[in-house]
Amino acid sequence: MKNSPTNFRYGCVVIIGKPNVGKSTLLNNLLARKVAIVSDKPETTRHRILGILTGEDFQIAFIDTPGIHKPFYLLGEQMVKTAKSSADNADLILFVMDATDAITNEDLNIIDFLKKIKKPSILLINKIDLVKKSKLLPIMEEASKLSDFKEIFPLSALNKREVNMLLGVIKPFIPDGEMLYPKETVTDRGIEFLIPELIREKTLEFTREELPHSIGVMVEEFREKEDTGIFYIRAIIFVERVSQRAIVIGRKGSMLKEIGKSARKEIEAFLGKRVFLELYVKVLINWRKDLRAIKMLGYAE
Structure with a gap:
């Protein structure tokens, strides 16, 4: 630069x-x-x-x-x-x-x-x-x-x-060299990367020892509603087994509700705007062994 x-x-x-x-x-x-x-x-x-x-x-x-x-x-x-x-x-x-x-x-x-x-x-x-x-x-x-x-x-x-x-x-x-990135740049990762990561972080936090490696997150929809200025986000939390899905959802949806509430607050802090976050949990059997699934979730570079 x-x-x-x-x-x-x-x-x-x-x-x-x-x-x-x-x-x-x-x-x-x-x-x-x-x-x-x-x-x-x-x-x-x-x-x-x-x-x-x-x-x-x-x-x-x-x-x-x-x-x-x-x-x-x-x-x-x-x-x-x-x-x-x-x-x-x-x-x-x-x-x-x-x-x-x-x-x-x-x-x-x-x-x-x-x-x-x-x-x-x-x-x-x-x-x-x-x-x-x-x-x-x-x-x-x-x-x-x-x-x-x-x-x-x-x-x-x-x-x-x-x-x-x-x-x-x-x-x-650090060697001599010209500035490569604009001064204000802190990361090359945009909010589209951070949102599923924040959801995964909160899922790890609330499920504790139950299923840390089996969780993957994909954002299906991310848009700002012009009439309200609220960001609408729909994301899927993937697990590998039906029993894991039950853990993430929790009794009467209580666990998923807590995950969503905590993730929404952190996403709002990043965006500086209100967020409506809708989460779903799906089973993708043995996705960690499937290269197509790994690529779909963005974990292969």
Whole structure:
């Protein structure tokens, strides 16, 4: 993009790690804005999500990726493929580990992947607010022996001060370059992407441990009514079994009502307008094994 200030830096930073280590929380707090849904369920992120942070003399394109894991379904294979391919154009990799876990085989597999692609990487040990310092130091020492990380940075992705300190660590690795995106751009994902993701987030939140990986969401209709200015949204929540449909709907529709109420409030906050949200639940048997279904729901890129 022309007319960038002199001595400007632009770079791409890819966030990778196994599922549920806090990658999306980190992205949201780096941007000070929600662009990725968050859940305590593994494998919540299914897409490559771009978040753009612009300062006076820099612009960083952060890419949040699905957790890298051993996939058991075609959906998982697509997610891992997305995560690994996202690293191709990275100037820097942020590899996130969970301080509450020992170093796992999944972590070791990611380290092997990082060695193969030969990109500079910073190891982030997240969730340090949940462990004693006496446990953290051995993890850092062990991790330092596994690869040639440029930095090892312990933090809580929920702590704004620590996230801002991390930004100071990242900046020296960003190369000189022109601004690629307009200053006001925060993500390449529009509201049409965020709406089904927000509905999925609330479905995960309310159904808890019942069916996190079996949920897919597709928006069938999204329009603004000219006479009222209210946005009308009709969306389908897909599950894989009839028993799962019953869980999402709940007794006399109570669960679906709560999901819709919570999702509607968050969508209204994004749009800044009133929303009428209509939700349906349908069974799409074994959709995670069906490439056509995965593509229909937008989970294959």
